[in-house]
Amino acid sequence: CVIPNYAKKLKLTETKDRKQSCGQRAIFVGYNTFPNLMSVLTGMNMSSIYSACHPNMYSCNELMIWSKFRKAGYTTAYGEDYLRLPDTFFRHNGFKYTPTHHYMRPFFITGEQQNGNVICTGHRSSGKQILNYAYDFADTYKSQSFFGMFWINSYSHNLDNLPSLFENDLLNFFEKARESDILNNTFIVFFSDHGIRYGPMRLLEESYYEERLPMFFVWVPNEFRTLHKQEYYNLQLNQNRLVTPYDLYATLAKISNMSANSADITSEACPSCKNLFEEITTHRTCAEAGVISKWCSCHDMKSVDRTIDRDATNSLQLAVSYVQGMANEIQTIDGMKCHSLQLEAVLRTHAFKGVNKTYYVVAFQMKPGQVVYETTVLKENNEYSILDSVDTLTAYNVRGNCVKNENDRKYCVCKKLNIVRT
Structure with missing residues (x-):
């Protein structure tokens, strides 16, 4: 399993729980946050995204994966901190209307501030506010169907942000989720958009791969492991095979319609991409996975x-x-x-x-x-x-x-x- 440098700073990545989850060999598909995140949320390439999401993000909200979950009867939520960053939806005029049932942006607009190298809202770090909200959301709806997308920028976006500050908050989140039985029937996908893109570390030879290999872990609920043994086995097989955001999109789409037993939904940008419950061949190429040559890391440099x-x-x-x-x-x-x-x-x-x-x-x-x-x-x-x-x-x-x-x-x-x- 590939663990980027910033993930190595988290002791959580070496715990027993992490080893029981599935860490994937993922490759990103674009330069910064927006293309990599949107490929997960829509399964589309950038030309299609720019066309569909004009003049603002709400124009393409029906294409978002959370809309598929909403249509399948799930309660949905979306939260993102460090709002002044231009990397995600801010530069693209944001959402004119609330995109999900629960939406955190109004909370952060009220007073997100920087205190040293920590981004705070109220008396807590913005990252901790998101984790607390995510836990409360999951705990509230744990007896129902729910989908939450929670994106934390503040702990790791800039060089002066320290991922290690995130560790205790993250451990607390997972411990509370276990104690409240959320982990029994809930998938948790823990991923990043890319590795380190700038700064002194990018001068090293291996940083070429560091940038292209984002963090990607999946917690598989205990109920799923018991009821879907072949799918769980395939997911474990795919840990050391080429995986992209388009595969993650197909996987989330599969989860959204699994109870309906309907046809699989594939990525528009990569029709040959599969959900991760299907075995991916060991001979898969970047071209087959929808990754252009610039971002491919499957070679001997x-x-x-x-x-x-x-x-x-x-x-x-x-x-x-x-x-x-x-x-x-x-x-x-x-x-x-x-x-x-x-x-x-x-x-x-x-x-x-x-x-x-x-x-x-x-x-x-x-x-x-x-x-x-x-x-x-x-x-x-x-x-x-x-x-x-x-x-x-x-x-x-x-x-x-x-x-x-x-x-x-x-x-x-x-x-x-x-x-x-x-």
């Missing part, structure tokens, strides 16, 4: 010496030129512009093979600003191309605040224009 491998040098030059070109074309607010960027250092160069193609992963630092970038360059038929995008490994700060388009921020180190009046 090796270090490359640029002084020997000319293709690696060409790949680096293409990546640097791409960043420089983007910086020179960005539209900024009046009186500001982006610095012209120059290569300062090459941090690492690796490569892995595909069928009649080679992928070069390069990480490099540009100046001024000491911004670190990483990208994957595809070499195929003696041609080179950037695979999907160039990403920054340096934490966002005020350096790019002068851009008009938020998506350009990572390529810009702002400076004031020198305007001489005559």
Whole structure:
């Protein structure tokens, strides 16, 4: 079972209860929270999501997995903390109306504040408020059918948030759930959207995989293990096989209609993806699982010496030129512009093979600003191309605040224009 670095900081991941649950070998499908979370909630790819969720998130609420549960007679709930983050639904105009029967956003709007490296609401951390709410919700409806989606950003989103602070609250949640018999008939999916995306740890070679392998554990209720032995056996088999958010969507959809014994619901973005109660082949590829090459981690990546491998040098030059070109074309607010960027250092160069193609992963630092970038360059038929995008490994700060388009921020180190009046 793959446990990302931030999960290793939780002693809970080494407890007996964790070992009795199922930890999956999951791969994410997008750069940040929104695509990875939406793939779980809708089973759709980003182009379909952007089209369906315009002008706001409520436009696509019927596509959300909690709506499928609601239609199946379940009581539903959704909660998310650290509301000022732009990674999830805030940037997409949020929900105009309450998306579920129970909705936590109004509670956090009343006074979420930052106290050091802890996000608080009232006299408790926002993360603890969510866990308390999740427990109360489950305990209230434990004799009925219910579905709750509770997303905690505040303990681990930024580098100054400490997942270890989460441990006691999380242990308390599971202990109370056991004591109140919630675990007997309730699935609990404990997962993250991605690994660490920026900061000093991303400079390490293994961080390429760290980013792409989110945390994913499933608590299987005791009743299900007894009544559905083959499905439980398959779920255990799938622990060490390639799993994606699309499979999780199909699994949740299966649970929602299991009592109706109706046809399985599959992911629109990955029609061949399966729910995790079916055995997944050991030979599954990223393409078969709906994962594009940029995010695939099913390969053997090796270090490359640029002084020997000319293709690696060409790949680096293409990546640097791409960043420089983007910086020179960005539209900024009046009186500001982006610095012209120059290569300062090459941090690492690796490569892995595909069928009649080679992928070069390069990480490099540009100046001024000491911004670190990483990208994957595809070499195929003696041609080179950037695979999907160039990403920054340096934490966002005020350096790019002068851009008009938020998506350009990572390529810009702002400076004031020198305007001489005559």
